[in-house]
Structure formats: structure tokens, C-alpha cells
Amino acid sequence: MIEILSPAEVERAAATGALVADILQTLRSRCTVGTNLLDVDRWARSMILDAGAQSCYVDYAPSFGRGPFGHYICTAVNDAVLHGLPHDYALADGDLLTLDLAVLLRGVAADSAISFVVGSARPPESVALIETTERALAAGIAAAGPGVRLGDVSYAIGSVLAAAGYPVNTEFGGHGIGSTMHQDPHVPNTGRPGRGYTLRPGLLLALEPWVMVDTDELVTDDDGWTLRSATGCRTAHSEHTVAITEDGARVLTLPTRAASVSS
Structure with a gap:
């Protein structure tokens, strides 16, 4: 399903996006050497519920996971990159953490x-x-706008990743979003310009380039969720939700305040 939101719904999405961004920034400030991933999940739960919001992950049970996910945030460390299931692990100096x-x-x-x-x-x-x-x-966001083909966005993202020398996995990528977390269209992290769905005002996209140093192959942990690089190399992942407007792409997941460090 491809969902087109009304202007009022886009404004509600902006409020949701600000909440997501503020929670992430608060969690980032609390993630120090020795922080346990289960505490990160606990903090996320508290902030989500205090805001009157709902987690999209707790009951998430897609065909590729061993669902339901049962946690409030994905925490991926070092060679883990997607769907990182929070577990009893204390962060070490130099760990690469994705929230x-x-x-x-x-x-x-x-x-x-x-x-x-x-x-x-x-x-x-x-x-x-x-x-x-x-x-x-940033390149994907800059490429997005009304009348733009989805392949142009994927091409912009993939060009940056390829120029840096990283292999690109196209099994998992960005996606439409709206009244539910995962919707059509799928947004691969590489593509051919001039191809695919034509973007329209009111469409929300979660753009999420992610890479692994020396492979495009993933393996799944025994937990049934956490996806890691097949070679054990390090990984990284950046994502924003954007709204297509008459003027381009509006980033909805920008923080609105300084991160809190209280627990």
C-alpha cells in the first residue's frame, strides 16, 4: 500500500518525527562506556510511553523475523547493522552503536x-x-521531491555509497511510512535514475542508507532478529523520515531540543 497523507496528517507526522529524534538524541547522550543495551531499551520505553506514543516494534512480527520483536528500540553494535535485538551487553570504548x-x-x-x-x-x-x-x-533527501522518480533517490544514495567503495545490499532499504511503520514503496539503496514510482506531495518516506565495510551479505543471529555482516566487519546506518511537499523533501525527524541526560 502507498499512502498519501493530507496536510494535517503531515503535521502530525512532524510531531511524531520530532519525538523520535528527541528520544534518539537523549539516548545517544546516555550511551557511555558501560551502558547496558537493556537499559537503553528501558529508557526508550519510558520516553515513548510518557509521550503517549506507541512503539512500532514491540508487536512487530514480519515474516523474516522470529516475532514478535518484544522491545522498544533496535540496538546494533559493531558488526550488527539492522534489527538489533537489545540484550545483556555493556558498551565498550570504541563500539560503533546504531539506534x-x-x-x-x-x-x-x-x-x-x-x-x-x-x-x-x-x-x-x-x-x-x-x-x-x-x-x-543527505544526497537522497536532496534528490527527493514532487515529480521525481524513486530511482533518482536510490541512485543518489547509491552513488555516494559506491564512491566510498562500499558494497550495497538491496534486500533491506528505505520504505514508505504513514499510519503504519512499513509501507510501499521499497526504497533500495542503489538504483537507476528515471525509473520507478513518481513521488507525490503527501508521501512519507523513511530513507535509510546502511553499509558494511567489505561485504553486502548479511547473516542472522540465533535470536532470529539481529542482522550482521557476514564477514564480521563493522557497519553503520543513518535514517530520516521525510515528507514529499510541493517544494521538495521536508525532514521530519530532526531534534527540537537539547538531549536530556537524566535517567
């Missing part, structure tokens, strides 16, 4: 992901991965 969060507020969902290095270490390979996904995301 992926989707919530539903007043009937409209928003989805965003950030990757960052924990602690004071700054491994060059990890920094390069993160910066590349952020640049690819």
Missing part, C-alpha cells in the same frame, strides 16, 4: 536511525562508515 527507533503518535508513524562511536575512541574505519551513510542520506 533505530520507530513510534506511532496520534495515528502517524516516524522512523529514524543514528550511528555513533561510544566513548573517547575514534576508529577511522568507523568514522568513515558513519560519515558515508550520513552523506548518502
Whole structure:
């Protein structure tokens, strides 16, 4: 299903997006050396429920997972990149952590992901991965707008990833979003310009470039959810929800306030 939102629904989506972004920034500030991933999940749950919102993950049970997911946020560390199931793990200095969060507020969902290095270490390979996904995301957003073909957006994202020398997996990518978290159209992280669905005002897209250093192959953990690089290499993932408007793409998942560090 491809869902086109009314202007009022887009404004509600913007409120959801701001909540998602603020929660992610708060969690980022709390993720220090020694932080347990189960605490990250607990903090996410508290902030979602306090805002009167609903998790898109707790009851999420797609065909590719061992559902339901049962947690409030995806936490992927180092060689894990997607659907990271929170577990009893204390973050170490230099860990590359991805937080992926989707919530539903007043009937409209928003989805965003950030990757960052924990602690004071700054491994060059990890920094390069993160910066590349952020640049690819910016390129996809810049390419999106009314009348643009979906392939143009995918091509913009994939061009940045390929230029940096990273293989691109097309099994998982961006997606439509609206009254539910995952909708059509699928947005591959590489594509051919001038092809695919024509973007229209009112369409919401979750754009999410992600890469692995030296492979495009994923393996699934025994937990049935966490997807890792097949070679054990590091990974990164950046995501924004955007609304297609008459003037281009409006990013909905930008933080509105300084992150809180209270628990």
C-alpha cells in the first residue's frame, strides 16, 4: 500500500518525527562506556510511553523475523547493522552503536536511525562508515521531491555509497511510512535514475542508507532478529523520515531540543 497523507496528517507526522529524534538524541547522550543495551531499551520505553506514543516494534512480527520483536528500540553494535535485538551487553570504548527507533503518535508513524562511536575512541574505519551513510542520506533527501522518480533517490544514495567503495545490499532499504511503520514503496539503496514510482506531495518516506565495510551479505543471529555482516566487519546506518511537499523533501525527524541526560 502507498499512502498519501493530507496536510494535517503531515503535521502530525512532524510531531511524531520530532519525538523520535528527541528520544534518539537523549539516548545517544546516555550511551557511555558501560551502558547496558537493556537499559537503553528501558529508557526508550519510558520516553515513548510518557509521550503517549506507541512503539512500532514491540508487536512487530514480519515474516523474516522470529516475532514478535518484544522491545522498544533496535540496538546494533559493531558488526550488527539492522534489527538489533537489545540484550545483556555493556558498551565498550570504541563500539560503533546504531539506534533505530520507530513510534506511532496520534495515528502517524516516524522512523529514524543514528550511528555513533561510544566513548573517547575514534576508529577511522568507523568514522568513515558513519560519515558515508550520513552523506548518502543527505544526497537522497536532496534528490527527493514532487515529480521525481524513486530511482533518482536510490541512485543518489547509491552513488555516494559506491564512491566510498562500499558494497550495497538491496534486500533491506528505505520504505514508505504513514499510519503504519512499513509501507510501499521499497526504497533500495542503489538504483537507476528515471525509473520507478513518481513521488507525490503527501508521501512519507523513511530513507535509510546502511553499509558494511567489505561485504553486502548479511547473516542472522540465533535470536532470529539481529542482522550482521557476514564477514564480521563493522557497519553503520543513518535514517530520516521525510515528507514529499510541493517544494521538495521536508525532514521530519530532526531534534527540537537539547538531549536530556537524566535517567
